[in-house]
Amino acid sequence: MSKPIVAIVGRPNVGKSTLFNILAGENISIVKDTPGVTRDRIYADVEWLGKNFTMIDTGGIEPDSSDIILSQMREQAQIAIDTADVIIFMTDVRQGLVDADARVADMLRRAKKPVILVVNKVDSFQKFMADTYEFYNLGIGDPIPISASSKLGIGDMLDEVIRHFPEHDTEEEEDDRPRIAVVGKPNVGKSSIINRLLGENRCIVSDIAGTTRDAIDTAVTWNGKEYVFIDTAGLRRKSKIKEELERYSIIRTVTAVERADVVVMVIDAVEGITEQDAKIAGIAHDRGKGIVIVVNKWDAIEKNDKTIYKYTNEVRNTLSYMPYAEIMFVSALTGQRLVKLFDMVDTIIENQTMRVQTGVLNEIMTEAVAMQQPPSDKGKRLRLYYITQVAVKPPTFVIFVNDKELMHFSYTRYLENKIREAFGFRGTPLKFIIRERGEKEK
Numbered sequence: 001m002s003k004p005i006v007a008i009v010g011r012p013n014v015g016k017s018t019l020f021n022i023l024a025g026e027n028i029s030i031v032k033d034t035p036g037v038t039r040d041r042i043y044a045d046v047e048w049l050g051k052n053f054t055m056i057d058t059g060g061i062e063p064d065s066s067d068i069i070l071s072q073m074r075e076q077a078q079i080a081i082d083t084a085d086v087i088i089f090m091t092d093v094r095q096g097l098v099d100a101d102a103r104v105a106d107m108l109r110r111a112k113k114p115v116i117l118v119v120n121k122v123d124s125f126q127k128f129m130a131d132t133y134e135f136y137n138l139g140i141g142d143p144i145p146i147s148a149s150s151k152l153g154i155g156d157m158l159d160e161v162i163r164h165f166p167e168h169d170t171e172e173e174e175d176d177r178p179r180i181a182v183v184g185k186p187n188v189g190k191s192s193i194i195n196r197l198l199g200e201n202r203c204i205v206s207d208i209a210g211t212t213r214d215a216i217d218t219a220v221t222w223n224g225k226e227y228v229f230i231d232t233a234g235l236r237r238k239s240k241i242k243e244e245l246e247r248y249s250i251i252r253t254v255t256a257v258e259r260a261d262v263v264v265m266v267i268d269a270v271e272g273i274t275e276q277d278a279k280i281a282g283i284a285h286d287r288g289k290g291i292v293i294v295v296n297k298w299d300a301i302e303k304n305d306k307t308i309y310k311y312t313n314e315v316r317n318t319l320s321y322m323p324y325a326e327i328m329f330v331s332a333l334t335g336q337r338l339v340k341l342f343d344m345v346d347t348i349i350e351n352q353t354m355r356v357q358t359g360v361l362n363e364i365m366t367e368a369v370a371m372q373q374p375p376s377d378k379g380k381r382l383r384l385y386y387i388t389q390v391a392v393k394p395p396t397f398v399i400f401v402n403d404k405e406l407m408h409f410s411y412t413r414y415l416e417n418k419i420r421e422a423f424g425f426r427g428t429p430l431k432f433i434i435r436e437r438g439e440k441e442k
């Protein structure tokens with residue numbers, strides 16, 4: 001099941017990033033007194049009482065004038081409405097209730113999404129509690145007083161948030177059609193690719209309304225089998241505000257990737273691969289999704305016999321953390337090689353769900369250890385006892401060792417390569433969990 005999405009919206013300076021950082025458990029975003037500082041961190045994985053969710057910060061408003069603030073708040077709220085299961089609407093007890101709050105509350109009310117009204121900066125419940133009552137006027141439920149910076153009321157707020165999660169997405173669970181998210185920077189050709197695949201194959205197309213989010217998925221039949229393209233509505237909707245475009249596209253990426261089996265990462269051949277591409281691909285990698293890198297607009301560049309080689313190298317260098325991903329060179333304009341995407345998706349899903357027997361894994365590990373001695377530190381050498389696969393999607397392995405500290409990243413990578421030499425696992429990341437086990441138990 002895909003994880004629920006929680007979005008925070010609110011005016012500049014109410015304390016959104018402060019709350020975000022507390023929940024994310026790490027101080028990555030920059031919180032300053034200057035409102036609207038650019039923040040890198042847009043989403044985070046949060047756990048509360050055994051429930052996991054993805055939190056997104058729709059922030060980033062430049063408070064030039066109150067008019068602009070309002071229009072940007074509307075934009076934010078719309079992103080939240082489009083993508084989130086639960087919306088945290090944050091206000092500030094010190095600034096009190098302002099007109100923009102009321103307007104955004106109207107929008108959220110109409111969207112019929114669960115909204116948690118949070119009043120921040122209630123640093124002392126005794127002193128400020130009475131001031132929170134005016135927020136009842138927004139007509140979106142009981143205000144929950146918190147102090148993000150003093151960590152007050154956060155637990156009660158989270159209880160309220162998770163109470164609104166959908167019980168379970170039975171629809172998605174029973175659906176075994178491959179789910180594909182087409183992601184990439186603006187203008188790389190995502191919509192063109194999907195449209196081409198829909199048009200050319202004269203397939204049956206139906207829009208499936210998302211279960212809890214307003215995402216529109218599109219089903220396509222190819223070779224008698226159905227595939228679902230996720231969130232095709234998100235590709236059509238564009239932010240009007242330029243600065244918001246990147247944030248918006250990242251939020252859409254996170255929410256689409258979350259629901260996907262395979263992520264089609266589109267790169268523009270004319271532009272070449274960029275850091276922003278790497279950031280987007282990283283989202284799919286972190287989440288353990290199947291990945292294929294699609295270099296689009298291949299028709300538009302001049303080629304000789306070295307061109308593919310050069311492009312492959314550039315992509316491999318920039319996306320060095322995902323050497324397992326296949327690269328395809330396509331053109332949405334001419335349709336060149338595009339339909340091969342379906343076979344590719346099938347292969348990647350097979351690899352994502354492949355299980356390797358414990359006996360075979362241990363043989364590979366024993367052989368690998370014999371060929372390259374494990375690292376040691378201060379006279380203590382790493383010993384590897386046992387390996388077993390514990391999960392699929394992505395394939396996840398537990399390795400039992402004598403001392404976790406000795407298991408360097410590079411040695412894990414070495415074992416990963418050995419496993420890949422034997423089984424391929426093309427198109428999917430692998431996950432390794434290192435566990436300690438005492439000598440005696442061996």
Ligand SMILES: Nc1nc2c(ncn2[C@@H]2O[C@H](COP(=O)(O)OP(=O)(O)OP(=O)(O)O)[C@@H](O)[C@H]2O)c(=O)[nH]1
Nearest residue numbers: 012013014015016017018035036059121147148149
């Ligand atoms: N007194 C008090 N101040 C707080 C609290 N939470 C945040 N602040 C302060 O409020 C200011 C704004 O906080 P941010 O977290 O940057 O607010 P934001 O909503 O993300 O602001 P933008 O980036 O402009 O959207 C900072 O100076 C915080 O230290 C709180 O609970 N109590």
Ligand SMILES: Nc1nc2c(ncn2[C@@H]2O[C@H](COP(=O)(O)OP(=O)(O)OP(=O)(O)O)[C@@H](O)[C@H]2O)c(=O)[nH]1
Nearest residue numbers: 185186187188189190191192235297300331332333
């Ligand atoms: N030459 C060439 N142009 C292409 C190709 N694919 C897309 N384009 C052009 O690139 C532009 C952007 O294509 P879109 O499909 O709208 O790109 P997108 O990634 O969906 O863009 P956003 O909706 O902004 O995220 C359009 O002008 C397309 O005609 C291709 O294979 N070759």
